[in-house]
Amino acid sequence: MKKIIILLLLGGVSILGGCVSQQSLDEMPPMPAADPSVDDVNLANGMDEPAPESNDSPTQNAPTEDLWVRMRQGFALDLSVQNDRIRIQRDWYARHPQYFMRVTTRAERYLDYIVDQAQERNMPLELALLPMVESAFDPFAYSHGRASGPWQFIPSTGDHFGMKRTWWQDQRRDIIQSTNSALTYLQQLSERFDGDWLLALAAYNAGGGTVSRAIRRNEEAGRPTDFWHLDLPRETSAYVPKLLAIAQIVANPADYNVALHPIPNQPYFATVNTGGQIDLAQAAKLASISVEELYLLNPSFNRWATSPDGPHRLLVPVDKADGFRTRLASLPKDQRMxxxxxxxxxxxxxxxxxxxxxxxxxxxxxxxxxxxxxxxxxxxxxxxxxSASGNSYTLSESQRLAQTQARGSEGRQRVNYTVRSGDTLWDIARRNNVKVSQLAKWNNMAPRDSLHIGQSLAIWTHGTQVASNNADNPNMIRKVHYAVRNGDSLYAIADRFNVSVNDITNWNDSVSRKRYLQPGQRLTLYVDIRQTN
Known part of the structure; x- marks a missing residue:
């Protein structure tokens, strides 16, 4: 039921469009919405999730220091607008109050920082709720449009705003960098549309060019050019009402019998300069927090350590920052990694x-x-x-992938497939009678993502006979004649075909570990084609 709720919440939402450096921001293309990548309850990480009292208003006795009070004071959009497009979205949330509680619980780590940054820029504080539309405040959300992070940047747009994507990290998920970039982008769009924030939000979703063309069409037809009269893509037409519906509920939650997770009006995290690369399990121990909490505050990191290229900082809970700094300063450099x-x-x-x-x-x-x-x-x-076992890094890229691959569909059987040269997601999906979108989702991918040889994919299929190179078939050994290429070595060839160097030397009398291979030299290999990279 949770997954159905997530999909209903995010259905029809589009995300931040992309650009390359020479493109105008007005021409960023539209993208589809993200599905949260891990269980929405687990992401709350043990935070209290109180149910509303049946006899009391959800906001009764709300303390003045509550962040929601501060947000309401900074609301600047016209929330008095009432129409069917807003009502449909608002009614959905009102029917699912526990989902609203879960998402606002998840937001606690990040919302104070987002509100601070929006306030400093004198922006309407309703915009701080936009990650609820984009990613449901899941920092690991990854859409089938290749968008990532709480604000859902696609790769080219992230590149435009200087967010690095390396083996070590994806800065589109960095809370500080993605928030600052998203707010800058929204400001630019607001300036483009003469301070009209609804048009800016529509352009954030569909691209500035799409909105500009819709305005020109209305001007030529003598029609109004405000958001509500524009002919925009269906997902954009629902996107702005969705944010307004959320803001209306936050403004008056008691009117809709919705409870908000109480969030103190104070910073959740502090920034600590690490001075260099550090193992995340080691850092979590020094900060006296769980590795999971460290990842949730620093979701950009893909591996078990911070990036050697920086920025050399970690976000930790405010009350842990001083202790972390002290213990980090006394840690010998050779024990960081x-x-x-x-x-x-x-x-x-x-x-x-x-x-x-x-x-x-x-x-x-x-x-x-x-x-x-x-x-x-x-x-x-x-x-x-x-420094610790692989499963200790609970939200690293490999562990998140393992969790996703383990969650299949009822009545399906999982098989593992090793990607071979020439494979595409479309070919693999067709051979196994599954949808490309399903195959991508099972493997934390987007349908347009590229594959690499040797990559392991999980396929959940109904059939017992699977067109996978890992299917149980005793007659999969093939004799292969291989011509040595420039740069080849015995170890590289053995790795490529999943055989041992000893096997190659035993099969080929002319081959020795002591002699280099020569380009053009022909080798005989006996290869299990189920295991070939």
Missing amino acids: QWARYQIRPGDSLIAIARQYRTTPQVLRSINHLNGNTIIAGRTLLIPGP
Whole structure:
């Protein structure tokens, strides 16, 4: 039932459009809405979720220091507007008060900061509620339009606003950077439309060009050019009423029998300068908080550690900040991260080593100050790794993917598929009789995301016979003639075909560990095509 509620809430919502650096902000394209990536109750992370008293008003005895009181004082949009488009959205929320409570509970970590930034810019504080429309305040929300984070930036728009996307982190999920970028974008759109915030919101959703063209059509037809009279995409026509409906409920929750999670009118988090890269499990221990709480405040991090490239800061609960700073200052630098030392062997390749240690060649090059992929036998590589077990980093990219892949559909059977050269999501979905949208959702992806060889996909299928390269079939060993290419090594070829170096030398009398392979040299391999990368 929770998933149905989430989909109803977010249905018809579009998200921040994208641009490349040479594009006008007015031409950012429309994008579809995000589904929260992890369970909406778990994201509350143990925060109290009190049900409204049956005999009392939800806002009875609300303290003056409550953040909702402060927000209402800064509301500046016309919330007296009443029409069917707003009523439909508002009635839905009124019928699902517990969902409203869950989302406002989740918002507690972030809302004070968003309100502060909007107030400093003299913006209507209703805009601080926009992440409720965009992502339901799920910082890990990822849409099938490739948008990410609480404000739902697509990659090109994130690039425009300087939000880095690396193996280590995706700054579109960073609370500080994404909030500041979203508010800047909204201000630019407001200026574009002469201070009309409803048109700015519509353009945030559909793109400025779409709104401008709708205005021109109405001008030519002699019709009014306010938001309510424009012919806009269906999702945009519902998007602005959705925000207004939420604001009307926040303004007068008792009128709709909706309770808001009480949020103190004070900062939830403080920023701590870490001075460099640090393991997140180590940081959580120093801050006396759970690793999950650290990820929820710092959702941009994909791995077990902060990015070596910065920014070198962590958000921690306000009451933990001083203790964290003190303990961090006394931590020896060599204990911030755990490192493996790998001695390069003849025939090794950077790609094969990276795969073995579940990292990337780019990371190894950066850490070891390598200019290219050339490595020399006998030398040592430093390889970063987690200080705790993998499942300790509960909201890392790999753990979130594992949680998503484990949640299938009732009556379906899970199979694992290893991506091969030439595969596309469309081909894999068609062979397994599932929808591309389903396959993408099961694997925390968007339908247009690219695949990489060796990637593991979860497929939940109805059938017992699955067109997967991991299906149980004893006759999947094939004899393969392989021509050695420039840069190949025994270890790289073994890794590519999921065989051992010993197997290759046993199958080929002319091959030895002591001799380099030559381009054009032909090898005979016996490959299980279910396991081929």
